[in-house]
Each structure stands twice: as C-alpha cells, then as structure tokens.
Amino acid sequence: MPVKPAAPTASFSGPFALGTFSAPEQELFPGLVTPESRVLDLRAALGEPALTARGLFERWEEVLPRLHELAGDASVDGWRPLDGLHVHAPVEPRQVFQSGANYRRHVIDLELAHRSPDDPRTAEEARAEIAAVMDRRAAEDLPYVFIGLPSAITGPYDDVVLPSWAEQPDWELELAAVIARPAYRVSVEEALDHVAGYTIANDLTDRATVFRRDMKAIGTDWLHSKNAPGFTPLGPWIVPAAQLTDPGDLRVTLKLNGETMQDESTRDMIFGVARIVSYASQAARLLPGDLVLTGSPAGNGMHWGRLLRDGDVMDGSITSLGAQRTRCVAEETAS
Structure with a gap:
C-alpha cells in the first residue's frame, strides 16, 4: 500500500494551494486546499x-482572483x-522540461x-577543475x-516501483x-510572468544507465535512466x-x-527559474500546466555511496511548498 502520513496536513505558504484529489469510488478532481487542511472541489465551486x-x-489570470475569494469564504x-x-x-502536464x-x-x-x-588528479585538483567548468x-x-515524460509522474504519497533493470536508482x-501563460522565446525578464506556481518533484535517476555503454559518443540516455513509470513523484501542492x-x-531537504x-538552498543553483524558463522557451513552446524542473542539490545517493532499495522511504520537503513521502518497492514484489 502507498505510504501516507498518519494525518495529512496542508503545510505551505499563503492562504491556499492547489491539488488533485479523489475520494473512494470517485473520479479525480482539482481542489483548493487551505492551511486548515480543508479542500474545496473546484468543479462545483466554479x-x-x-x-x-x-x-x-x-x-x-482570469481564475486566480476567484480562487482567492473562495479561499477566504468558509460559507461556500x-x-x-x-x-x-x-x-x-497536482497536475498532468503535457511537457516536462528538466x-x-x-x-x-x-x-x-x-x-x-x-x-x-586511473584519473591522475587528486580529489582537490579534480574539484578545482570542475568548479572552473561551473x-x-x-x-x-x-x-x-532536456525533456522528460509525463508518464513518469506519480503522486506525492504513492509507492515508487524500482524496475528490475535499475542497478543504481537514486533520488533527486x-x-x-x-507554467500558466504559453511561453515562446520569452526574455529572462518576462519569464516569471509565465509561471503560475511551484511544487516539489523527486526526479529519480538510474545512474547506471545515464551514459550509453554501447557508444560513448552518443552521450546520455535520459529516456532510459529517468522515465520509468513513477520515477517522478510530484506534489503534493502547487503554491501560487x-x-x-x-x-x-x-x-x-x-x-x-x-x-x-x-x-x-536553491541559492546554490547556477541558473535561476527565470533563466531556465527563458532558455527552454527559445527552442520549445511551453504550455499551461507544463513543468520546469530546476535541478537537484548535493546529497544524492552516488555521493553517499548508498542507492535506493526495496522498502526505503523518502521524505522530501521544500520551504513553503509542503512535503511528500514515498516508499520504494522492488518490481518483483510490487502488487
């Protein structure tokens, strides 16, 4: 069974956030969630x-003022x-930019x-050279x-199935x-005007298949290493x-x-959100609901020499955006 907090709470910054929910034997619905852990079905409310x-x-831009009104109206x-x-x-994107x-x-x-x-450099020398590249x-x-697949997305409390072929599954x-407004060839100064809000993504990667073994000149194989079903736990909330x-x-964290x-801290990012959105938009048209992932900080499994295994539980949180919890399940034991 998926691992869920004993009592799910809506921990985020501001008066409301957005999510996607379902009740037993009911279809999915978009909902407005408040810090008091109340949810409003927006299909009916709107x-x-x-x-x-x-x-x-x-x-x-049209619906945002109405969402603020609903969040403050307990009589609805x-x-x-x-x-x-x-x-x-919280959303099903058409495109995922990573x-x-x-x-x-x-x-x-x-x-x-x-x-x-057989690298002749000392660790200090290698670190200095890599820093110069940055x-x-x-x-x-x-x-x-690069591009990811929407089919890799799963819920913030759902189990993550580790494929049998994944030798070095890692967290990120x-x-x-x-994205809200479509973005195509927008400037850095304009880019954040196209962002509706932010959420949490755990962009899992099988380190063993990142680089092609049959022909090094081909380079990276992001399809294989990052896009297994459920390899991108997302949410729980989208915060405006x-x-x-x-x-x-x-x-x-x-x-x-x-x-x-x-x-x-996201202060360690080399390129901020605006720069990444702008850069992606120079080649592709970003559409409403699309995701732009901004990279992962230090502390992955490769650094610790400890990769994901059957039964592991990951708790991920970002300031003001809430927290997700997912359990890893080996493909052979997944139900």
Missing part, C-alpha cells in the same frame, strides 16, 4: 463539471477535510563520484535542459515551476508564485529512512 488542474492554468458549500482524500500528482547540472556543489560531487579509477557555464549563460529532489517570497532562496541526505 460550476465546471469537466474542470481539470491543467484547465485552471490555461486561464490562470462543499468544503471537506483533507484527511480521507487521496492526494494525486534541468541538469544546475547545482554547483551537486555537479562537483557527481563528477568526483564518477571519476575514473564558473564558465555560468559566464556563458548556457543552462542544460527538485523545485519545479508550473505570489505566495513565495523568493524561489531562489528555498530549502530543499530529502530524508531517507529518517536520515537527512539532501539539505541545500
């Missing part, structure tokens, strides 16, 4: 029986307790972990962005931006952007079986 979370972002019919509802991934090598210390740690045994990337203003907790003081100064593995 008079739109077919409404989805993505539909909210497709007309975000339809409020129900969060406890007893199943919390799903940013790699975006936390300075994380990149250095990974490069050191992947060093060849400085050059920042100066040349070139984020690293990340800040994710959710205006409710965050500064997405560039949030604490990203992941605990494995209660032990802290990642605990870093």
